[in-house]
Amino acid sequence: MSELSDNPALRATGDQLVERVLTAGVDGLGPWRSAEAVATEALAAEGDPEPAIQRLLVAHRRMVGATGFATSIGGALALVVGLPADVTSYHVAAARLSAAIAHLRGYDLAAPQVRSLVLITLLGEEGTSLLAQHGVSTDGKDVLTALSGLSTAELSELNRSVGYQLVAKFGQRGAVNLVKLVPFVGGGVGAGVNMVGITTTARSARTLFLPRPVAGRFAGPGVTVIDQ
Numbered sequence: 311m312s313e314l315s316d317n318p319a320l321r322a323t324g325d326q327l328v329e330r331v332l333t334a335g336v337d338g339l340g341p342w343r344s345a346e347a348v349a350t351e352a353l354a355a356e357g358d359p360e361p362a363i364q365r366l367l368v369a370h371r372r373m374v375g376a377t378g379f380a381t382s383i384g385g386a387l388a389l390v391v392g393l394p395a396d397v398t399s400y401h402v403a404a405a406r407l408s409a410a411i412a413h414l415r416g417y418d419l420a421a422p423q424v425r426s427l428v429l430i431t432l433l434g435e436e437g438t439s440l441l442a443q444h445g446v447s448t449d450g451k452d453v454l455t456a457l458s459g460l461s462t463a464e465l466s467e468l469n470r471s472v473g474y475q476l477v478a479k480f481g482q483r484g485a486v487n488l489v490k491l492v493p494f495v496g497g498g499v500g501a502g503v504n505m506v507g508i509t510t511t512a513r514s515a516r517t518l519f520l521p522r523p524v525a526g527r528f529a530g531p532g533v534t535v536i537d538q
Contacts, residue, residue: 431514
């Protein structure tokens with residue numbers, strides 16, 4: 311982590327990637343529909359949250375596996391400096407899927423803790439290790455409960471750490487020689503890698519976003535919003 315966080319270029323790239331992921335993937339931007347919108351549509355089609363989640367996974371696997379899907383974003387999503395277009399777009403799609411799962415299971419996507427956990431799911435199994443590095447223990451309790459103990463500043467730092475990890479995982483040209491570790495970056499992320507990755511994100515989201523009681527929606531520490 312120190313090698314990444316001490317590199318200004320990587321730090322800026324990670325911060326920018328996190329911003330794009332949350333803005334476009336969770337809230338929606340231009341042609342990118344919001345996570346809540348796609349979740350609502352899937353629920354209307356399936357009638358139950360769990361089949362709706364599976365429907366969304368199939369649709370997003372198809373999306374990220376399609377060649378040239380990154381170009382469909384047009385000018386609505388500025389590229390993250392130093393990362394290929396399809397890497398940025400892939401993470402936006404993966405975040406939207408994760409956030410849609412969260413919404414279907416009863417979480418308010420405006421809650422900072424929920425947004426941070428969406429980012430964590432992009433790391434798959436590595437996300438649990440990152441939480442531990444930030445003092446968040448998930449042993450025997452819901453992860454959102456643990457995240458509720460972090461301050462706003464601590465949540466922001468956690469988000470930045472996710473950005474560092476994502477940049478390290480997928481590489482940045484000329485930065486700490488990461489391209490040698492991720493040889494497919496030069497030609498863009500392959501369809502198969504995308505599909506496996508987004509399936510892993512969905513699995514992580516299903517594990518971390520446990521279904522909430524139907525009485526209300528998690529909206530922050532100790533806050534439950536009763537849907538009208």
